[in-house]
Each structure stands twice: as structure tokens, then as C-alpha cells.
């Protein structure tokens with residue numbers, strides 16, 4: 239099936255009892271058992287829930303994977319993935335990941351004897367060089383947040399397969415509509431479904447997709463054992479949202495391309511980061527592994543005061559954390575999403591105090607451009 243057809247139908251069927259076309263919200267913690275040891279495959283809400291199963295099957299289909307496992311947040315999903323390793327193991331990570339992932343690994347999991355190395359995965363030799371005898375996982379985010387550099391997923395997967403390492407790709411920025419890491423050879427794809435998958439800025443959620451029976455078994459176990467499950471209502475909202483993922487992503491992409499082109503010749507922009515521009519250093523690689531460039535743009539205004547004024551004066555773009563919703567948002571990574579990354583590290587990555595990140599929504603692009611133009615004046 240095509241993507242849009244799967245998005246609307248995969249994992250769902252009319253309700254067996256009533257014919258209801260839309261999957262019901264199974265708000266129940268427990269299930270009646272017919273007799274001792276006999277139930278319909280459902281015993282307790284943390285362990286199994288039909289609304290959640292529908293969402294898991296739906297997103298698995300969109301990522302071209304066999305298994306989907308839903309979590310209460312993207313961070314909970316990533317935390318669960320770290321249960322694939324044990325104390326003393328080593329993980330190689332993109333040096334420019336989502337700030338909360340940096341915090342999870344560096345300020346939390348490192349207390350439990352997991353060891354992390356941070357490397358620039360724009361050059362995969364850095365990954366090869368970082369691998370040690372106790373390395374078990376390579377964790378990549380591509381495009382990165384907020385610098386939008388790209389990692390070659392199929393090359394990375396090859397390096398990992400040769401060394402028997404598990405490769406994980408955070409595909410939050412592209413969504414399965416523009417990029418399918420499993421098809422490129424990755425072992426696991428993870429999402430903050432809070433962003434494009436849900437797309438309406440009203441649910442925090444996470445999703446893991448894999449083709450591996452062993453990985454699925456372990457993560458399914460952890461979902462129940464550690465218990466970071468999403469509520470049935472959140473699953474239902476996300477399931478409703480993925481139905482329009484194809485049309486939303488097309489519009490995010492179209493609007494972002496227009497805004498990036500608008501920025502291109504403006505003298506107040508010192509630097510623009512958008513992989514869809516032909517002079518972006520990773521444009522060719524982006525074209526090879528992505529079928530679009532998404533809705534995220536970062537611009538360096540060259541001056542922190544200018545950035546502050548811009549953020550204050552936009553009207554349609556809302557100053558807020560998060561991304562991937564239908565409404566346009568703008569943020570200041572240095573003090574917001576990436577505040578937990580030390581300043582020297584931020585500067586090295588290009589996350590200056592004058593960097594602004596736009597999450598381009600699906601409003602009329604003419605209005606968005608006018609809003610930017612007015613705020614810049």
C-alpha cells in the first residue's frame with residue numbers, strides 16, 4: 239500500500255461489535271476473565287490495550303517495520319532502548335542530539351555505569367574511531383537538531399553490522415513520510431511522536447519501531463516492566479493524527495522551502511541551515527536518503543540582541559519549545575531546547591546566542607513570510 243493509504247488504515251479495522259469505523263478509546267485498566275487462566279489476550283492495561291496496539295501497528299507500517307512499541311514520551315522510548323545494554327557498556331552518540339537526550343545520557347544514565355562518546359556523525363570515520371571493545375549501540379539523530387547536519391544512515395548501518403553493534407536512528411525530524419531508516423539498514427527507529435507524528439501539539443509520546451524479534455521482545459518487556467506507557471486517549475489522538483501525516487508533511491516541506499528561499503538573499507541573515515537548499519553542505523546526501531527536507535529551519539542572525547527582538551516581534555510564529563505541529567513555532571535553542579548543553583559545547587556545534595530555530599507550520603506561507611518580514615524590521 240502507499241504511504242497515505244497505510245497512514246489512514248494500517249492497524250485499524252471497523253469495531254467487531256458495532257462496526258464503528260474509528261478505533262475506540264479503550265479506557266479500561268483491567269479486563270474481565272472468563273475463568274481462571276482464561277482471558278481474551280488482555281489482562282491489565284499497562285500490559286495491553288487495543289487502542290495502543292492499533293497505534294503501534296499503524297506507525298510500524300509507516301516506518302516499514304514489523305513491530306511498533308509506544309511510550310509515554312520520546313525520552314521514555316529512548317530510555318527504554320538503553321535497556322538493550324548493561325552497566326559497563328559503551329554507546330556512541332551524535333554530538334548534536336536533542337538537548338533532552340544529552341541530559342538523559344550524560345546527567346542520568348552515566349550514573350548507572352553506561353559510558354557515552356559524543357562524535358560528529360557527519361563524518362563516519364569518527365564513529366569507527368570511537369568504537370571500543372565494550373561498544374554496543376550507535377545512536378544517531380539525522381538531520382540533527384538544531385543544526386540540521388545529516389548522517390549517512392546506510393553507511394552508518396553498514397559500519398554497525400560489520401562490528402555487531404545495534405544502530406538506532408532518531409527519525410523525529412523527518413517523520414516516516416520523508417525518511418525510513420529501517421529501509422536504509424538501521425536496526426531501530428525511534429520517534430518523539432510529540433512532534434510530526436502527532437503534529438497537533440497536544441500529546442507527548444514516543445515510538446520505537448524495529449524488524450528484529452529479539453529487540454522487540456526486550457523492548458516490549460521493558461514497556462511493561464518499567465511501565466512508561468501512553469494513555470489510551472493519547473494513543474487515540476496520535477492515531478487520528480497519523481491519518482493526515484502525508485498531507486501535513488507535504489505542506490510543512492513546501493512552506494519551509496519557500497521560507498528558506500526567502501531567507502537566502504536577506505542581508506540580516508548571517509547563516510541559514512536547511513538541507514533543502516542546494517548550497518547546504520549535505521544537500522546531496524539529504525536527497526539520497528530523504529524524499530523531502532521537512533519543516534525545520536535554523537538561521538543565525540549574527541547578533542543576540544537581533545535574535546531577541548525577532549523572537550519578541552513575530553506574531554504568527556509562537557515563541558515556544560517543541561516542533562512539528564501544524565502551527566508555526568520559533569525558539570532560541572541556546573536558552574531553551576539546548577540550555578542543558580554546556581556553553582562551550584554549544585558554541586562548538588554552532589548553537590550561538592544569535593541562532594533561531596523555526597518549526598514551519600502549515601499556515602498560508604504568504605502570511606508566514608510577511609510575519610518574518612515585519613518582525614525583522
Ligand SMILES: *Cc1c(COP(=O)(O)O)cnc(C)c1O
Pocket residue numbers: 311312313314336338339379383408410411429430431432433442443444
Ligand atoms: C522532542 C524530541 C525528543 C524527546 O521527545 P519527548 O516526546 O519530548 O520526550 C527526542 N528527539 C528529538 C529529535 C526531539 O525533537
